[in-house]
Structure formats: C-alpha cells, structure tokens
Amino acid sequence: MRDPFRLDGRTALVTGANRGLGRAFAQALAEAGADVVLVGRDDARNRAAADEIAASTGRRTTVCTGDVTDRDDVLRIAGEAIEAHGRLDVLVNNAGTCFHGRALEVPDEEFDEVFEVNVSGLWRMTKAVAPHMIEAERGSIVNIGSMSGLVVNRPQWQPAYNASKAAVHQLTKSLAAEWAPYGIRVNALAPGYVKTEMAPVDEPRFRQHWIEDAPMRRYATPEEIAPSVVYLASDASSFTTGSVLVADGGYTVH
Numbered sequence: 190m191r192d193p194f195r196l197d198g199r200t201a202l203v204t205g206a207n208r209g210l211g212r213a214f215a216q217a218l219a220e221a222g223a224d225v226v227l228v229g230r231d232d233a234r235n236r237a238a239a240d241e242i243a244a245s246t247g248r249r250t251t252v253c254t255g256d257v258t259d260r261d262d263v264l265r266i267a268g269e270a271i272e273a274h275g276r277l278d279v280l281v282n283n284a285g286t287c288f289h290g291r292a293l294e295v296p297d298e299e300f301d302e303v304f305e306v307n308v309s310g311l312w313r314m315t316k317a318v319a320p321h322m323i324e325a326e327r328g329s330i331v332n333i334g335s336m337s338g339l340v341v342n343r344p345q346w347q348p349a350y351n352a353s354k355a356a357v358h359q360l361t362k363s364l365a366a367e368w369a370p371y372g373i374r375v376n377a378l379a380p381g382y383v384k385t386e387m388a389p390v391d392e393p394r395f396r397q398h399w400i401e402d403a404p405m406r407r408y409a410t411p412e413e414i415a416p417s418v419v420y421l422a423s424d425a426s427s428f429t430t431g432s433v434l435v436a437d438g439g440y441t442v443h
C-alpha cells in the first residue's frame with residue numbers, strides 16, 4: 190500500500206520558507222517527496238534555503254522572491270510556480286509577522302501591517318493559487334494559524350497578532366466549506382511557542398508564563414512541528430478539512 194504521507198510527484202509552495210518554521214516545512218515536504226517552491230522577500234536567503242533543501246533531499250526547488258502583501262508579486266509568484274512545475278498541489282501559507290505592545294500604544298500602521306501579512310497576504314496567495322487547484326480538482330491548503338488565535342498569550346501583549354490568527358482559523362473553515370466540492374482541503378495548523386527569530390523563547394522574563402506554566406515545560410523546534418504540515422498536506426489527512434490542528438505542548442489546556 191502506498192504510504193499516505195508521501196508526496197512524490199507533487200509540488201508544494203511555502204511562503205516565508207527561508208527561515209524558521211517555513212524553512213522546516215519546506216524541508217519536511219521535500220523529504221516526503223515533494224518538489225518545493227520557496228517564497229519570501231529576501232532573495233539571497235530564499236536561494237540559500239532552496240539550495241540546501243535540494244542538496245539534502247534530491248528534490249527540485251524553485252525560488253519565487255516576493256512580498257505576500259503585494260498583489261502583483263503574488264500573481265507573479267503563482268504564475269511562475271505553476272509555469273516552472275506544471276502543477277501546484279499544496280499551498281502552505283506560513284509568512285507571518287508579530288509585534289508586542291499594549292493596545293493603546295500600538296500604532297494603527299502596525300496593526301494594519303499585521304493584518305496585511307497574516308490575513309490579507311494569505312487571502313491573496315490563496316486566491317491566486319485556488320483557480321489552478323479548482324481546475325485540477327485537487328489540492329491541499331495549509332494555513333499557519335497559532336494558539337494565539339485560541340487563547341491570549343501573556344505577559345506580552347500582541348492584540349493585532351492574536352486577532353489576525355483567529356481570522357486565519359475562521360477563514361480556513363470558510364474556504365474549506367466552500368471548496369470541498371472541488372476536492373480542495375483547507376486546514377490550519379496552530380503551533381505553540383517555537384524557537385525562531387519571531388519568538389524570543391529564551392528571554393528570562395517570559396520563562397514563567399511561556400515555559401514553566403505549560404504542561405510540557407518547553408518550547409518546540411521548527412523541525413518537530415513540520416511533520417504536522419506533511420500530515421495536512423498529504424493524503425494521510427484525506428478526510429480532514431476545516432480543522433485547526435493544535436501543536437502546542439499542551440499550552441492551551443488551561
């Protein structure tokens with residue numbers, strides 16, 4: 190029987206793929222057999238990640254440098270990816286941003302930027318890729334949400350980020366319902382604290398709330414979150430759509 194977690198012959202596009210979680214997702218998808226399109230704004234970092242993944246997995250990797258908040262970039266990226274690979278089976282909307290600050294001190298521009306990247310960027314990329322998936326009558330979209338869409342983190346305040354991730358989860362469910370008849374599954378992954386440039390997991394002032402009070406009493410590495418994306422991208426989750434898969438070391442149980 191074919192291994193349902195394998196992605197041989199398929200192509201996956203990952204936004205924010207040059208570092209952190211997205212880098213680990215791109216690596217894991219390639220290890221599962223997929224060719225991978227890496228998207229991010231920093232061309233040099235994109236190319237370095239793409240070369241490393243191709244060298245270590247033998248899969249074909251393509252770089253599409255651009256900004257998910259730029260409509261023209263997004264349309265170009267989708268077009269280049271499909272032209273280069275002839276197909277796009279998996280879309281991982283991972284690019285995201287976060288600022289810490291008390292609500293009354295958050296400038297409107299910062300609030301807008303968080304929604305531009307985390308929600309509108311995801312929306313635009315999804316709309317650019319979905320017509321191709323609808324035509325192919327198959328596809329898996331994995332949106333990277335967060336446990337911050339389910340609970341309010343402390344002690345740092347991040348109101349825009351939390352609201353944006355709740356929006357990602359609800360948008361995921363909306364698109365899952367609408368596109369199930371086309372064979373497209375849409376799911377979200379909600380990680381807890383993961384050691385990346387975005388999350389200062391080693392800062393002593395966060396240790397009590399982020400680490401000590403959590404059931405597993407540790408943060409995750411990107412590599413241990415990545416198999417959850419392979420699961421949602423692959424036929425292993427063929428009857429799963431509109432789900433929010435939480436991978437948070439038990440953080441949201443309380």
Ligand code: NDP
Nearest residue numbers: 205207209210229230231256257284285335383385387388
């Ligand atoms: P990082 O800040 O480490 O990486 C963000 C990635 O997104 C980079 O590759 C960056 O590349 C890319 N990116 C940012 N803005 C844009 C943009 N406008 N257009 C294209 N690419 C962009 O973040 P993480 O790896 O920590 O986070 C990845 C995702 O996981 C995010 O959605 C985040 O909200 C979510 N998450 C993270 C958690 C954590 O603890 N780390 C927990 C829960 C969820 P470049 O700068 O070159 O564009």
